[in-house]
Amino acid sequence: MSNHPPQIKLIDTTLREGRQAYPGIDFTLSQSIEIASLLHQLGVDSIEVCHPAVDEEHHMITRAIVDLQLTEVITHARANQSDIDAAYHAGVDWVGIFIGVNEISRATRVQWPIEKIFSCIKESIDYAKSKGLKVRFTVEDSSRTNLSLLLEAYDKAIEAGADCICFSDTVGIIEPHQINKIVVEIKKTFPEVDLEGHFHNDRGLAMANSLAAIDGGINRISCAVNGLGERCGITDTLALAVNLCYKGWRNPLPPKLIQKISDDVALFSNRPVSVSSPITGQYAFLHTAHLHKKAVDRDTISYNWIEPEFIGLQNYG
Ligand code: HCA
Numbered sequence: 086m087s088n089h090p091p092q093i094k095l096i097d098t099t100l101r102e103g104r105q106a107y108p109g110i111d112f113t114l115s116q117s118i119e120i121a122s123l124l125h126q127l128g129v130d131s132i133e134v135c136h137p138a139v140d141e142e143h144h145m146i147t148r149a150i151v152d153l154q155l156t157e158v159i160t161h162a163r164a165n166q167s168d169i170d171a172a173y174h175a176g177v178d179w180v181g182i183f184i185g186v187n188e189i190s191r192a193t194r195v196q197w198p199i200e201k202i203f204s205c206i207k208e209s210i211d212y213a214k215s216k217g218l219k220v221r222f223t224v225e226d227s228s229r230t231n232l233s234l235l236l237e238a239y240d241k242a243i244e245a246g247a248d249c250i251c252f253s254d255t256v257g258i259i260e261p262h263q264i265n266k267i268v269v270e271i272k273k274t275f276p277e278v279d280l281e282g283h284f285h286n287d288r289g290l291a292m293a294n295s296l297a298a299i300d301g302g303i304n305r306i307s308c309a310v311n312g313l314g315e316r317c318g319i320t321d322t323l324a325l326a327v328n329l330c331y332k333g334w335r336n337p338l339p340p341k342l343i344q345k346i347s348d349d350v351a352l353f354s355n356r357p358v359s360v361s362s363p364i365t366g367q368y369a370f371l372h373t374a375h376l377h378k379k380a381v382d383r384d385t386i387s388y389n390w391i392e393p394e395f396i397g398l399q400n401y402g
């Protein structure tokens with residue numbers, strides 16, 4: 086890696102992956118607008134919203150977020166024309182096209198031979214590009230995909246004009262040392278391309294994998310407020326942003342905004358944040374033992390990894 090600090094883009098998918106956190110979760114239009122506006126104030130680089138082909142509500146919310154003109158908007162589409170049309174009609178800048186290529190995907194999802202999947206990758210990206218969309222191409226279940234097959238799929242996508250490729254740890258199975266090596270390999274093969282990582286938290290490793298991927302050269306991380314997402318969720322946008330500030334890779338975040346956006350998303354999703362959650366948990370900077378309290382009174386850094394004021398907290402114990 087070069088000596089320059091990495092420039093990491095935060096691709097917040099609270100309004101797409103977060104909407105999949107459990108059956109029945111639903112952000113209303115006004116809640117979606119509120120979340121998108123706060124994400125913009127927080128400085129995320131891209132807002133991922135819905136899957137417009139699903140239904141009229143997804144379409145309407147995507148369109149409304151686009152119309153706010155806050156920042157780049159990306160929406161989800163399967164690798165077919167009608168999903169891409171739905172994304173296009175919602176007015177987004179980017180479409181995130183995803184498909185799996187490994188045996189598990191072929192047995193349980195599309196059930197096509199690999200050659201047909203490859204032509205589908207090419208045709209769908211060609212089509213999206215012909216509509217003037219920017220394309221992120223994700224290999225679903227990248228972690229359980231043999232590296233040469235993964236690189237072949239990315240190669241087809243890049244050849245067809247994909248603007249970004251995405252490694253997805255769909256089932257949250259990869260470990261930090263593994264993702265680091267894979268990212269190095271992908272960057273060696275495609276040094277110029279933007280590379281995103283999407284890490285699920287099933288083994289509690291989403292944040293560690295995100296940091297290890299950044300260390301390997303990835304430049305975009307998919308994340309969601311309060312870590313919302315299917316099953317155990319994905320990398321938490323707020324904790325990631327603070328980690329990046331701590332490492333000197335992002336500017337400090339606007340004070341108080343972190344707590345506000347976390348509280349709003351917790352309320353709208355009906356999913357309270359655990360009191361011991363990093364950064365946003367009520368006890369993240371609380372001290373109990375007498376020894377700890379005394380030391381913190383002398384200097385807050387004695388028992389904290391960062392100054393609580395760094396993230397705009399005034400009230401802590
Ligand atoms: C999904 C799967 C996905 C896709 C990620 C992406 C995953 O919800 O359909 O498109 O970048 O975890 O692989 O969220």
Ligand code: CU
Nearest residue numbers: 102255283314
């Ligand atoms: Cu996911």
